[in-house]
Structures are given as structure tokens and as C-alpha cells.
Amino acid sequence: SPTLFLHPQGPVGTARAGMLLAELTPALNSRADALRNDLNEVQMLRTLQADAAMRLQEGLTEVQRARTDLNQAMANRTDLPKRFTEDPVRTAILISTSETLSGFASGLSEMTSDQIDPAPVDFDGQIGSLTLPVQGVILRRANETDAAGVTRPGLILATRPQAIVTSPTAATIRYTGPLLDLGNVVILEPRANTLFVLAGLDVVYGAAGQVIGSGTPIGLMGGGPANRDNALSPNGDGAGMERSETLYIEVRENNVTQDPSDWFRTDKDG
Template identity: 50%
Template sequence: MIRILAILLALAGPVSAQDDPASAALAAAEQLTRAGLALSDATGGRNRVAALTEAVKGYEDGLIAMRDGLRRVAIRQQTLEASLDAKSAEIGKLLGVLQSISRAPAPLLLLHPTGPTGTARSGMIVAEVTPALHAEADALKTQLQEIAVLQVLQETAEETLSLGLHGAQNARTALSLAIQERTDLPQRFVEDQEQTALLLASTDTLDSFAQGLEQATLPGPENTDALAAKGALPIPVQGQILRGYNAADAAGVARPGVIIATRPRAIVTSPTPATILFRGPLLDYGNVVIIEPTADVMFIFAGLAEVYGEVGEIIGSGAPLGLLGGSSPQSDAESTGISQSNAGTQSQTLYLEVRDGQTPVNPATWFAIE
């Protein structure tokens, strides 16, 4: 199907520009294909986890690009159809003139009832008008070709998105299994589950839990890579900042972190090598993962549905930490309508808090929030 679309785009000529909606949707379809190949090629131990993580990200990026491209396709198709409808009377006259010119014998076109002068004038008029008529016909042909391409894209959108969603789900499942089978990660310490249980039972806020966890854990080594990237670390999930640092929510509650809006089942990854200090349910935050990127610094990720790894493990940059909740639809064809905004599909949120020593700090100190 991608090859067919590529041929249609090539035939359409100017509509295959890099910023054209059809080209964008085709590029997204190719991105989903590459993610599928990455999933097929993911093999072997620790590299398998990394490869599967990249495959999940590839599917997520491809699905986002495909939805955006198809929304642009829908807008472009409606614009072209509205333009053609508005010019329907002009198009009818144009076709009538072109047909009459093509059917009339050439000698008759050169004769005029008023004689040689009228014939000369009519010849000059025809000479001037004909190129404009042909240009208008060519423009009409280009628009009709573009509409044909856009219609094919719309017709194949549901199948393409369904395959992408199915592939993404398979990649997430394979990733979960690969992490369960992983045994080669270095481990800085072994969790004292009894001590963790006591700490959970004795705290009623995230702040007090983080302070207790820090006191119960020996500080790790300094991570020069994390310190060098301070202020430029990527946010752990693809999304948009919904609420900034210390911004109050609808209930007037302000939290010393940021809330990131993202899509259902989005993958959360570590922005830097770190040690896992805690993973599991905590108070009303859902599943929480706390990592230590460098000595006396904590990154707290809250609101996950699934969490990966074991406490004490040293993970690498880009390592998967878990998945957000929600459920992806079997088909996203309904989300390609022009009335559907990109933000409308970002139904899940991740809470990100950064603590330096005993104090929460603005995550923008470490992350490229913009």
C-alpha cells in the first residue's frame, strides 16, 4: 500500500512537496513500517530490551505523526472540494469552451462573418485566451489528482493505524517479557522490603516518603554525565506540559513538580543513567518510580500503570521505567477528523518531581521543559 501511495504522489507532481499533508502521512506510514522492522529485529538479552524500547518509541512517534498527517489530509481534502464546488459554474463553462474548440474544424475557427478584420481579431483573441484556458485546465487536473491521492490515504488510514496500534501493543508486551527475563543489570544494593513497608506505612505525603527514602539509602556516586546535561535532559515521556512547577490545580492544590499530558500506554524512560530507589504504588499517586541520577538527587515519576525494573538496579539512559495507563482504541480512524485536536488524545498524565537533597526544585533546573 505504501508503494501505491508513493506512485500516486509521484504522478500528482507538485502535491508531493515535503510539507504536503499527503507526503507527511506517507512518511508516517513508512515510520510505522520501520518500527515494525525494529520489532522483528529485536533479539538477545539486554540489547533486546533497548531494541524493544526503541521499537515502542518508534510506534508511538509514527502513530502521532500518522494522526497528525491524516488530520491535515482531511483539512486539505475539504479545502480542495470546497474550492471546486465554489468554482463549479466556471469549471462547466471552461469545459464547454474547451470541448467546442476541440470539436470545431480548424478552418471554421479561422473564419469570421465580418470578414478578414473580424477573422484577424478573433484569431488574436483565441491566441490570447487559449493558453489561459489550458493553464486553468492544468490547475484543475492537478487538484483532481491531489483529491484522488487524499481519498486513497483516507481509505487506507484505518488499516494503517490499526496495524500500527497492533504492532505497538505487541512491542509493549514483548518489552515487559524481556524485562522480566533480564538478569544482567548491575545492582547497587538489594531492597530491604520490610524497611520499605514500614516507610510506606509511616508516611502520608510524597515529601515525607522521599525524605525517609533518602535517609534510608546510602547516596550513590556522582554521575558526571547527568551533571553535564543538567538543564537539557529530555522529559521522560513524549507529551506536553499541562501544569507547571508549583502551579495550582482546579482544586487550588499546588505541587512542587510538573504534570505532563501524554497518550494512553505511553512509555516512560529514564533520561540518564541512574539507580532505581523505589518502584510501586504510593499513596494516591498510583505507581511511582524514584530514581537517583547522581548523588543526593531524586527524579520522581508518578501516575504509571505499569513499572519496570527492580529496586537497586543501575539502569542506563533511555531505559524503560514503565507505561502510562488508559487503553488504546482498536482503530484510531475517528481521531483523524479535523475537529479532533492533538491535545484531545492526551488523556493520561505523568507527574514529575525533582529533589535536590531534601528539597524539591524546579524540574526545569534539570529537564528541557520547553
């Protein structure tokens, strides 16, 4: 009804209201157009962000897969020098009869045949500054008791899933494989009567008797691929990186345990 458009104060009020509407309507339309444009830009940015995140995840996954394949290929090299040939029978007997890591380590010298004297290795100047075999955060230092009341003479590192473990120095591989309750273990001999025990790996590379250089991949930590929120980066860096795996590091000299902090650079956690 036309009377609905009439102002209660009469024709003058109606005229004033019409003038106000004539002034406000263009401004409101302009504001609505600006908000509409902002909304379209936000939607476009969200689409671009989702697409970029998906491409980044795919790229990081491919990088990690390529790194793993490359390290596996490096570990499978057949031209590595060999210091000795492992005796699998003696190894199996030693594993079955050893109740402790100390007992197993003391019997390693009896597991070899066709031994070849290695080139002399002198890393005395590196003791105390050796790089940890994997990037991680120190959970427990030597001789610290855990919540279960267990005290070990080694170092425990929390690492990200599928982290690559490398040799901290040139060494001879003395053993690779499962051992006692330590999971997969790699035992390195950087020099005579000195052993580095690395336990808790999911995959181990190399074979006993091979001589490897510093930084050579010797295995991978366990854990599944990281999710979108915890994407793997080539350097293992990133905010909120999950560190769900643990690596146990023990140093033995003349079959006596040493404090790994005296051998490795642990002042900065990875």
C-alpha cells in the same frame, strides 16, 4: 397516442423539436456515462480508503503491541547490575508510616542492604537539557495552583494513553510501586542525594536497586487502546492525538524540591 408526439405549433415545430432532441440526446447520454464512471471511481476509492485505514490501524496496533512487549522484555532483564538489595519489610513500614512524599523520600536511604558503590555518574553538563521521560504537553509547571486549589512543586505532563515512560538519564531505581495518592510511582536516583519522582504510571518496570541506562523503559501510562480516529503511532505523533493521561515529575536534591524546568528541556512540548 400519436398525437402526443405532435408539437403545438404544428409539423414545423414537431420537426424542430425532433432535431433538437436528436442533437441533445447523445450529449446527455455522454454526460450520464461520464457521471456514472465518476461515481464508480468514487465508490472504488472509498472502498480502497476503508481497506487502507483498516490495514493501517491493524499495523499500528501490532507495532504498539510489539513495542510494549519489547519494552516489557527489556524491563524484565535479569542481568542488570544492582547497587543494593531492597528490604521489603522496611519498605512496607516506610510506606505505611509516610504521610508525605518528602517523608518517604527522606527514609529511602534506610531501605537498603548489601549496598555496592556504583560507578561514578557525572551528568552536571546535562542539567537543563535532560529529555522529559515521556512525550507530552505541559499542563502545569512547578508551584502552579490547579483548579482544585492544590499546589505541587513538580511538573505535570499530559500524555497519550499507554505512552512509554523512559529514564531520562542513567540512574539507580530506588522505588517502584503505589505510593500515597500518587498512583504507581518510580523513584530514580541519578546521583547521590538526587531523586527523580515519576508518578501516575499504570504499569511500572524494574526493581529497586537496579542500575539502568538512559532511555531504559520504566513503565507505561494508563488508558485503553486508542480508537480508529486516534490511532497510536510509534512516535506518538499525529493530528488530534488524545492526551488523556497525566504524569507528575518531581525533582528532589538533598530532600529539597527543585524546579523540574531547571533540569529538563521543556522549551518544546512533545
